[in-house]
Every structure is written in C-alpha cells, then in structure tokens.
Amino acid sequence: MSVVGIDLGALNTVIAVARNRGVDVIVNEVSNRKTPSVVGFGPKSRYLGEPAKTQEISNLKNTVSCLKRIVGRYFNDPELEIEKQFITAELLEVNGEVGAKVMYLGQEEKFSATQLVAMLLTKIKATAQAELKAPVSDVVISVPNWFTDKQRRAMIDASDIAGLKLLRLINDTTAAALGYGITKTDLPLPEEKPRRVAFVDIGYSNYTCSIVAFQKGELKVLATGDDRHFGGRSFDKVLIDHFAKEFAEKYKIDVYSNAKAYARLSVGVEKIKKVLSANAAAPLNIENIMPDIDVTSMLKREQFEELAKDLLDRVTIPLQSALDQSGLTVEDIDAIELVGGSVRIPAIKEQIAAFFNKPLSFTLNQDEAIARGCAFACAILSPAFRVRDFSVHDVVPYPIEFTWEQSADIPDEDTSLTVFTKGNAVPSTKILTFYRKEPFDLEAKYSEPATLPGAIPPFIGKFSVKGVKPDSKGDFMVCKLKARINLFGVLNVESGYYVEEEEVEEEIKEEVPEGMEIDENAPKKTRKVKKAVKKGELPVVGGTSALDTKMKQIYAERENEMFAEDKLVQDTAEKKNALESYIYEIRNKLENQWEGLVNESEKNRLTELLLKTEDWLYDEGDDTSKGVYQNKIDELKSIAAPIAQRYFDREEEKRQAQLSKKSGGDQERRAAEAAAKLRQEAQDAEMKDL
Structure with a gap:
C-alpha cells in the first residue's frame, strides 16, 4: 500500500509519495512533476490533467480550471464573479452548489464542483498508481487555511467519490512546516525556547503567512494571516x-x-x-x-x-496580520521560509525581506514543499508506514459557537456559547454540559460570519440529542456532549452520555513526614464523596453540509462509469496506434529483414492487404471500436506470422552454426594448449634428469 501526499493547487497539482528512504515527487505520463489542475470534456471522453491543458484553448467552454476555488461554494456567492475571470466554462447551480455546464459525449451535462474535484483526484490516483505500480488508498490532501467546514467537507466527499481513503486535510503552510521540521535534528528541547519560523506561501491564487513554533518532536501553528485573492x-x-x-x-x-x-x-x-x-x-x-x-x-x-x-502594496498585510495574532514582533522570528511559485517575483521578495528585516530562506523546494509535507503527514497516520513521531497542532481559523433553545425549566439559561475560539488548537475536543428532561437540539455555526470567504453561510451543523428523560428522582438528566474538531478541520458532536451523582469511597491520602516509614498493612482511611458517574450513552444524530450517503453513492457510480469510458477510449486509441505501427513494421521488414524468405505471390498478397488496411485506417477506420482494430491486426498476422517464423528459424540456424564453429575452435585451442603443456612437462623432466 502506498502513502501519498497531494498538494491540490488552483493551477497545478503535485503528488509526493513516502518511501523507506524519504519522500519522492511522482512524475505524470509526460514526465512532468506538476499536473495541471484542469478537467475538460469532449465528444468521446474526458480530458484530465495534461490532456485537459493541451486542449484548453481549442475547447474553452468545456474546460474547467481553478477547481479548488469553487468547491464547497454556493452559486450566489459574490466571490464567484472573481473566479469567472479565470474559468472559461459556464458556471451554474448544481444540486445546491456551484457547478459547470459542459458538452460531454455529445450531450449537455452539469457537474457539481465536488464532482469536478473528484474527477481530478481520480486522475491523480491513476497517475500515482501507474508510477508506483501499486494500489493507492491512504492520502493526505492540502487545503488553504481559510477553508470553512463546508469547503472541507466537500473535499472529503470528493475524495470518497474518487475512491481514496483520506486520512487528513492539512493546511498548506502547515504541510510546508511539517516538511521543514520533521527532518530537523537540531530543534529545541521542550523546556527550551521554541524556534519560531514564518512560512510565507504565495501560489497561483492565494497568499498565506503562518507563524510556527518548533520544538523537538512537534510544531504549533501560532497564527495565520492570508489574502484569498492574491497570487x-x-x-x-x-x-x-x-x-x-x-x-x-x-x-x-x-x-x-x-x-x-x-x-x-x-x-x-x-x-x-x-x-x-x-x-x-x-x-x-x-x-x-x-x-x-x-x-x-x-x-x-x-x-x-x-x-x-x-x-x-498588499504584500505586507498578511505578514502583519499573522504577527499581530501571534503576539510576537519581527525580532521574535528566527527564520522566514518562502514557498509557492509567486515568491519568485523579485519585488515580492524585497518587500518580505524588508518587513522582517532578515534574510529570506529557501531551504524548501518552492513548488514541492507542500506535497512533501502532505506525504510526511500521511506516513505518520498510515498503518502501512513507520515514521518518527511528530505532533502537528494547527489552529481554528474562525470562532465557532453552539446555540440551542432555552429550556422551559431554566428561564435564565444562556442559549449560546463560543466553544472554539479563533486560534484554538486543532485537533481539539470540548465537553459540553446540559441539564435537560427531554431530547433537545443544538446548532453549530461560525460566530463571525463577516470573516468567512464570500457568502459561505455560517451554518456548520445541527445535532439532535436523543434518549434524554428525567432521572430517577424526576430531576434534570446531566447530559455530556463531546464536540470535536478533527484532523480534517471539521466539527462534529461525536458522542453523548449522561451522568449521575453517586457516593463513592475515596482514599484519604495523608502527608507522611520525611524519614517516617509507612505501614503498608495499616488500614486505609477513606471518605464518602459524591462524584458524577457515567451511566449510559445518548444517541446524537447530526446533519451537516456533507453530501448524504445516497447522493455520494450516485456520484461515485457516475465517476466509475466515466472512468470506464475514458479507459475504453484510451485503450481504443492505443489499439489504433498499434495497428498503424504494425503496418509500418511489416512493410519495413518485407523490404529488409524478410528479403529472400517471401515468394512473389505471398509478398503481393501481404503488400495488397497492408495497403488496403492502411487506406481503411485513414478513411472509415479512423473512428471504430477496439475489437475491430484488433481484428485487423490479427488478419495481417495470419499472413505475416509464417514469414516471421521462417525468419526466426533462419536466424536460429545462423546462431547455432556460429556456436558450433566457436565450439570447434575452442576444442582445437584446448587440444593445442594440452599438447604444449605436455611438451613443457617433458622438457622439465629432462632438465631434472640432467
């Protein structure tokens, strides 16, 4: 099983794989280390990656790019007006989210952004499997730090549709930081002052600066600033x-x-x-x-x-924002690492260096650092790989609050609570306590909607807590709910349970004066105390922006159908090329290798069939099925195979003759050497007798 990291960029995608000797970047079918993040549609099949980029200008209306910029968004999002400047296909609403209208297989089709991302991931999966010659399952994919819960769930859905086992979504700069830190052997010990590094990532469409603190075996993202429309x-x-x-x-x-x-x-x-x-x-x-x-x-x-x-003039804004959130000054930053293609612009480098008043560092590969970090993250999480422990602590980009209906029995109850503040560690778990006599609902949402990208709604999820009833005394049931932001950066209320107070015996620990021995056989002193004891589970039913199981299954089946269609078209094209190559090969052999082995009648028959097949290939045979091309190859082979066999037999006779001649020469040489040896021995004996 392979362990793969994917930097899914707005312009290009980079694939890295963890191996025993380190991390390597995978090349695609044309030996490029970057695959265009483009999906195109044609009359016979889809074009994914390199083929999509090749045909883009001639097929603009049926080609979709900047997929990461539209996934998880609604069609009424005002930021889509910005994306339309860079996407040539027509955007519209598909099943409640933005999608694209294209002509595919001669028919008008509408695909959601989640489906389009899944198509690209299918291509990435196939590219990795072709290079590794092994199945690809476990992956980690990078996303911008500003992605909301909805956008992250859309990426998870796309991975599921593509048949990938997504172990984590990791923020771009966090992935770069992991690739930087995991290979360092000189990081400060936990009790020492951490090394603080600013990671500045300016790619095709997005600009992010993260301040990261490193200590031995761990990294902590302290703060992140960004400009979503700079690149x-x-x-x-x-x-x-x-x-x-x-x-x-x-x-x-x-x-x-x-x-x-x-x-x-x-x-x-x-x-x-x-x-x-x-x-x-x-x-x-x-x-x-x-x-x-x-x-x-x-x-x-x-x-x-x-x-x-x-x-x-906007270059320093994300840098200042990250510093302000971290509570640090430029003097506190030990190094500035630059990644992303756009940091090559000299004016940008000059402004960043002037802001920090320090020399910039380029120890990471600017185009591949994020993919390599993703591969390391995947290796840490995958059971198929062993790597040294390295903890990664990211941060919550937007504050999250829970709201609920007020209980009629608690008139002064607050009905909202900010549970995860901006900058809260990720992953993170919080326990929420409610006093209820009946089932209840609570809703999670972002508490500062104005800070979200575009018009993405603040809603995260609604969670219904079942099985709640008065306790044995008719009083409130004490309900405990476990809310967690996981490795994907998404929020769930993972479980619920209720507790009751019980009297339990607790040992009283007494301080023993120094030098006094303890009698181990002496009876222990205890006291009765009241403690909350877990008594049972409370089912929690959640509703989020993720695709429901049925729709995801429909999308997955459709993706498998399109993949099979693409494969058939590819195999047919390869078989057509094989027929064309075979025609030229046989014609060349008739004039060269097979000369003297073919009688006139046989040669005329084969030449006539070659010409007939070639004419057919460039006329009505230009577009037919894989089986027809194979039948044409078989027809030619039925005449060419006996000639090829005669050629093989003749060459084998020549080879055997050469071996025989060589063997005879070797025997004569060995006999001469033996005779010379005997003569030498006789001469030596005569000399000895003298």
Missing part, C-alpha cells in the same frame, strides 16, 4: 489588462471580445512574468492571436512593478 493570477491579470490596452491601440483588436485571443494572451503573459523574475526585460510574441494577426511587445521589470503597484 500569480493576480499579476497575470494586470499584464493582460496592460497588453490588451496596448494591442487595442497598436493593432486595433479587442482581446476581451475573443475568448481564444484572451486565452492565448494569458499564456503569453504568464511566460513573460516568469522571464521578468530573472531578467530586466522580456519580449512578448504571440502568433495568430486573432485570425491573421500576430502581436509583439516588450516589457521592462520596472514597468511591471509599476503596473502591479496596487498588488505590491
């Missing part, structure tokens, strides 16, 4: 707007009015942005941006920084 794509958009204006004046074209022109410009500005990270100026050349129109331009780094001034 590489923000800088791309600035450049697109700049060049769109320039091209409107210079070439009289409007790239905003043409989706393909906009997509081609997007690709171009991403390249120029990367070039400017290492050079003072960079050219932009896009051929055929619109029919018969090529565009060229040049941009200097100073111009780029001036265009992006509003963005660059």
Whole structure:
C-alpha cells in the first residue's frame, strides 16, 4: 500500500509519495512533476490533467480550471464573479452548489464542483498508481487555511467519490512546516525556547503567512494571516489588462471580445512574468492571436512593478496580520521560509525581506514543499508506514459557537456559547454540559460570519440529542456532549452520555513526614464523596453540509462509469496506434529483414492487404471500436506470422552454426594448449634428469 501526499493547487497539482528512504515527487505520463489542475470534456471522453491543458484553448467552454476555488461554494456567492475571470466554462447551480455546464459525449451535462474535484483526484490516483505500480488508498490532501467546514467537507466527499481513503486535510503552510521540521535534528528541547519560523506561501491564487513554533518532536501553528485573492493570477491579470490596452491601440483588436485571443494572451503573459523574475526585460510574441494577426511587445521589470503597484502594496498585510495574532514582533522570528511559485517575483521578495528585516530562506523546494509535507503527514497516520513521531497542532481559523433553545425549566439559561475560539488548537475536543428532561437540539455555526470567504453561510451543523428523560428522582438528566474538531478541520458532536451523582469511597491520602516509614498493612482511611458517574450513552444524530450517503453513492457510480469510458477510449486509441505501427513494421521488414524468405505471390498478397488496411485506417477506420482494430491486426498476422517464423528459424540456424564453429575452435585451442603443456612437462623432466 502506498502513502501519498497531494498538494491540490488552483493551477497545478503535485503528488509526493513516502518511501523507506524519504519522500519522492511522482512524475505524470509526460514526465512532468506538476499536473495541471484542469478537467475538460469532449465528444468521446474526458480530458484530465495534461490532456485537459493541451486542449484548453481549442475547447474553452468545456474546460474547467481553478477547481479548488469553487468547491464547497454556493452559486450566489459574490466571490464567484472573481473566479469567472479565470474559468472559461459556464458556471451554474448544481444540486445546491456551484457547478459547470459542459458538452460531454455529445450531450449537455452539469457537474457539481465536488464532482469536478473528484474527477481530478481520480486522475491523480491513476497517475500515482501507474508510477508506483501499486494500489493507492491512504492520502493526505492540502487545503488553504481559510477553508470553512463546508469547503472541507466537500473535499472529503470528493475524495470518497474518487475512491481514496483520506486520512487528513492539512493546511498548506502547515504541510510546508511539517516538511521543514520533521527532518530537523537540531530543534529545541521542550523546556527550551521554541524556534519560531514564518512560512510565507504565495501560489497561483492565494497568499498565506503562518507563524510556527518548533520544538523537538512537534510544531504549533501560532497564527495565520492570508489574502484569498492574491497570487500569480493576480499579476497575470494586470499584464493582460496592460497588453490588451496596448494591442487595442497598436493593432486595433479587442482581446476581451475573443475568448481564444484572451486565452492565448494569458499564456503569453504568464511566460513573460516568469522571464521578468530573472531578467530586466522580456519580449512578448504571440502568433495568430486573432485570425491573421500576430502581436509583439516588450516589457521592462520596472514597468511591471509599476503596473502591479496596487498588488505590491498588499504584500505586507498578511505578514502583519499573522504577527499581530501571534503576539510576537519581527525580532521574535528566527527564520522566514518562502514557498509557492509567486515568491519568485523579485519585488515580492524585497518587500518580505524588508518587513522582517532578515534574510529570506529557501531551504524548501518552492513548488514541492507542500506535497512533501502532505506525504510526511500521511506516513505518520498510515498503518502501512513507520515514521518518527511528530505532533502537528494547527489552529481554528474562525470562532465557532453552539446555540440551542432555552429550556422551559431554566428561564435564565444562556442559549449560546463560543466553544472554539479563533486560534484554538486543532485537533481539539470540548465537553459540553446540559441539564435537560427531554431530547433537545443544538446548532453549530461560525460566530463571525463577516470573516468567512464570500457568502459561505455560517451554518456548520445541527445535532439532535436523543434518549434524554428525567432521572430517577424526576430531576434534570446531566447530559455530556463531546464536540470535536478533527484532523480534517471539521466539527462534529461525536458522542453523548449522561451522568449521575453517586457516593463513592475515596482514599484519604495523608502527608507522611520525611524519614517516617509507612505501614503498608495499616488500614486505609477513606471518605464518602459524591462524584458524577457515567451511566449510559445518548444517541446524537447530526446533519451537516456533507453530501448524504445516497447522493455520494450516485456520484461515485457516475465517476466509475466515466472512468470506464475514458479507459475504453484510451485503450481504443492505443489499439489504433498499434495497428498503424504494425503496418509500418511489416512493410519495413518485407523490404529488409524478410528479403529472400517471401515468394512473389505471398509478398503481393501481404503488400495488397497492408495497403488496403492502411487506406481503411485513414478513411472509415479512423473512428471504430477496439475489437475491430484488433481484428485487423490479427488478419495481417495470419499472413505475416509464417514469414516471421521462417525468419526466426533462419536466424536460429545462423546462431547455432556460429556456436558450433566457436565450439570447434575452442576444442582445437584446448587440444593445442594440452599438447604444449605436455611438451613443457617433458622438457622439465629432462632438465631434472640432467
């Protein structure tokens, strides 16, 4: 069983696997270490990962990207207007959440964001299994720290639909911190001052800074600041707007009015942005941006920084927010680790270094650090792998409160309580106590809705406590409920029970003066005290934003069907390619290897069949079934196989002859060597007699 970590990014996904010698990053089918986080749909099959990216510009309306940005959101979320700038497919409501409308297998289909993420995870699973040649089950996936309970549950549902066993959802910067700390051998001991490190992660769409305290065997996230709409794509958009204006004046074209022109410009500005990270100026050349129109331009780094001034002014805000929440100052920070592709922009690095007034550290791989941390987290949790213990303590991003109806028997009862404050440790468990005579409900929600992303509702879950009744004296039943934020960062009321006060005997421990011996046989002194004793369980029925079992099963079955369709199309394409290759192979052998082994009639027959099959392949055989291609191969083999056998027999005779000749030569050589040896021995004997 493999242990896999997945950094599911808005632009690319990185897969890492834990092995006995460490953690390796898995390459995909085209040997890239990053797989595009893109899903596309066509007339015959889906396109997932690399194939989806390849066909994106030619199939914009049926290609969906930025999946992580829309999962777990509702269609009326105002932040979707931002995402529509980067997603070319049409977004709409699907089963109560945002989804996409596409043409698939010649029909209009609607898929929810949860389904779309599951499709990408299915691809990631297949990529990992192909590389590892072993089943992939246990995984840990990274998510932004600001993900709400609903978004996290959507990721869990997507993993279930993809057939993955998700062991944990871990925050991006926490994963990077784990990868940093678990390999360190010089961390302070628990009684010593912790090492405080700021992890700054600026990716394609998101910016996060986490302050983390390290001690031997553990890390604690102290605070996190973020900017949900700051990343590489923000800088791309600035450049697109700049060049769109320039091209409107210079070439009289409007790239905003043409989706393909906009997509081609997007690709171009991403390249120029990367070039400017290492050079003072960079050219932009896009051929055929619109029919018969090529565009060229040049941009200097100073111009780029001036265009992006509003963005660059926001760089220090998440840094200051994280520091303020942690209660630390820049002097308290021992190191600053940078990860994420966008930290390569020189102006960003300069601002971060100036803020902390310290040199920046790049000991982690900027593109792979999060995936590696996920793999370490998976190795810690998976029973299939043994790794040194390393505790990870994250924090709650938003305060959570419970509310309930007031009991008629307790008129002055409070009806709400903030149970988990912002910055509370994760995972964490709290015991809630209620006094009731009958079943009751309570609701969990975020207590500060204004701080949540977009219009995500504050509701987390409703929990009904059953089996509650008056106690044996007709008084209140003392109900205890266990509320827990687990390793996924989601909240559940995991169990309930009730307690009753009972008198129990408790030993009285007396202080013994120093030097006095204790008589072990002396009777123990006890006293009767009243204690709450657990008497029984209370069933708790919860309702959350997670998919219900039936819908999840429907989605999983649909995903399996689409995967089978994709596999059939892939196998058919491979069989078609095999037929084409076999035609060229046999034709080449007829002219070379098999010369002299084929009579004229046989050669003409095979040549005619090759030509006929080739014509069929490029005409009506361009789109047919896997079985038909195999039948064509078998038909050719029925004539070619006897010739191939004759060629094999001839080559085998040659080989045997060479072996025989070599064997005969070896015998003559050995005989000559034996005769020479005898002559030498005789000469030695004569010399001895003399």
